[in-house]
Amino acid sequence: MDKIISPDNSDSSDSSDSSDFSENKQDIQPSHEKSSIDISITQIAVSLAVIISLITFCTVIYMSAGGLIDTQPTQLDITPNHSSESSAESVYSASKPSVVTIYTQTNAGLRSQGTGFVYNNNGYIITNHHVISGNVQQLYVKYEDNTWANAEIVGTDIYVDLAVIDPDRPETPAPLPIAVDSPNVGESIYVIGSPHGLEYTLTSGVISGLNRTSPTSTQFVVPDMVQIEASLNNGNSGGPVLNKNGEVVGVARAREGENIGFAVSTDMIRAVVPNLIAEKQASHPFIGINSIEMTPYIAKANNINYTPGIGITHVVNETNAIEVLTPGNGQITYNNQQMLLVGDIITHVDGIQITNNERLATVLIQNHSPGDTVELTIVSGDTTRTVEIELTDRPNVNNLGVKP
Structure with missing residues (x-):
């Protein structure tokens, strides 16, 4: 349940500094010509003015509060x-x-x-x-x-x-x-x-x-x-x-x-x-490659600059990828580890950034069908190029061994 926080209703009063008029003080003596009746009338008038002011002030506050609720209902969720x-x-x-x-x-x-x-x-x-x-x-x-x-x-x-x-x-x-x-x-x-x-x-x-x-x-x-x-x-x-x-x-x-x-x-x-x-x-669109997510470590092992994307390790025969994409095709030993060689690195599909195989699969499945043509952005060494490739259908699950 959403928590409704009431506005802070705590009163705050402004303390204004008293002005010092000591430089212009004059000794003003009260007039002895005023009668006690005049003083009483004056006191009554002042009292009435104060009462009227208080009533007006309270009325303004009440109307203002009502106006805030009516004109800005989004500030307070009053629905159950x-x-x-x-x-x-x-x-x-x-x-x-x-x-x-x-x-x-x-x-x-x-x-x-x-x-x-x-x-x-x-x-x-x-x-x-x-x-x-x-x-x-x-x-x-x-x-x-x-x-x-x-x-x-x-x-x-x-x-x-x-x-x-x-x-x-x-x-x-x-x-x-x-x-x-x-x-x-x-x-x-x-x-x-x-x-x-x-x-x-x-x-x-x-x-x-x-x-x-x-x-x-x-x-x-x-x-x-x-x-x-x-x-x-x-x-x-x-x-x-x-x-x-x-x-x-x-x-x-x-x-x-x-x-x-x-x-x-x-x-x-x-x-x-x-x-x-x-x-x-x-049916699922298929580029026809085996690829791995690029990391700084994999890039260093392959003696290339790190570029976010997927590195192509193999290309599937009888797919269009074999004509336009270059795989790594092999393994290397780096820090006593066997690692796959990468060739071309795919960084974008139709302008959408690709950082791993899962992202590639999502983009292809949600946006394309077998037979569609997509534009791939490829990084090879210090060179960036774009190629177009027609997507095929994924192979039978019994003949896999490849990624998107």
């Missing part, structure tokens, strides 16, 4: 504030019907695998790729009202760990809204899921980091992850991470340690899910 408990309760009760528990039938039997949530008016459900992957014979979705539905896979993306499934249910709960704006570090969040099969468990925390990466079963990482400080366990995967307005700010994916979890960002949802629904498969 909900406590964190009531916010959690309202988000939970409003979102719960749109959250599902996903069960899989395998040779080992029926088991709860994870969580999902309704994405659109067709009833499609978003979850993680790893929730529905493997030797799955049948998918089932269980709703909050205890009804069950068979489900089919619409599309999956192993690279960002997202999947879309279609339940066989004629009537579907309302989809959860996807937040338009990215969350801020420190923002309160709520996670609904089925950890260890405990359906519709609510956990809460805050956004504790942005632009993180998380490993996958491929040699690529999931970029642009949202780091959360909320309890995640087996079964939370695929569940919605919600802000105080009940908007999805991420898809719960993995727990990396005590009070450290990661969620797929809404930017990735927007970049990937529509393609999964339309094309039934994922």
Whole structure:
């Protein structure tokens, strides 16, 4: 709850120095011609003047105070504030019907695998790729009202760990809204899921980091992850991470340690899910290189000046990169360490600064598709140049060994 701080109402009085007129003093004697009646009249008049002044002063103060509240309402938030408990309760009760528990039938039997949530008016459900992957014979979705539905896979993306499934249910709960704006570090969040099969468990925390990466079963990482400080366990995967307005700010994916979890960002949802629904498969733009993040240490080992960017170590055959980019192709020994040789250094893609592979993957996935042409800014020794390259699709995950 926001803390409302009242304005400081403590009185302050100005102490003016008394003026010294001793140089011009005159002995002024009171007039003895004044009658006592005159003195009384004078005293009454003075008293009335003082009273009128006080009334006027108080009226002005009162009107001024009223005017400040009316004309500058933004200085004081007078709207009722909900406590964190009531916010959690309202988000939970409003979102719960749109959250599902996903069960899989395998040779080992029926088991709860994870969580999902309704994405659109067709009833499609978003979850993680790893929730529905493997030797799955049948998918089932269980709703909050205890009804069950068979489900089919619409599309999956192993690279960002997202999947879309279609339940066989004629009537579907309302989809959860996807937040338009990215969350801020420190923002309160709520996670609904089925950890260890405990359906519709609510956990809460805050956004504790942005632009993180998380490993996958491929040699690529999931970029642009949202780091959360909320309890995640087996079964939370695929569940919605919600802000105080009940908007999805991420898809719960993995727990990396005590009070450290990661969620797929809404930017990735927007970049990937529509393609999964339309094309039934994922495609990701690919330059065709293996690269490492440049550091002063790596630059010194390669006997080159340090330039922030990614150093190309290998180029993949049968990609356009082989024609325009120069890799290091080899290893060196530096301070008794085996290190990769770097060739060209990529510093920008279409004018966007690139400092590591994760940033490159984020920029490519969110802004481009296979077949697009991008402009790379390349540093080679003391020379800087720009080259254009057509992006291809990432290779099959079984034939990896390269980075973006």
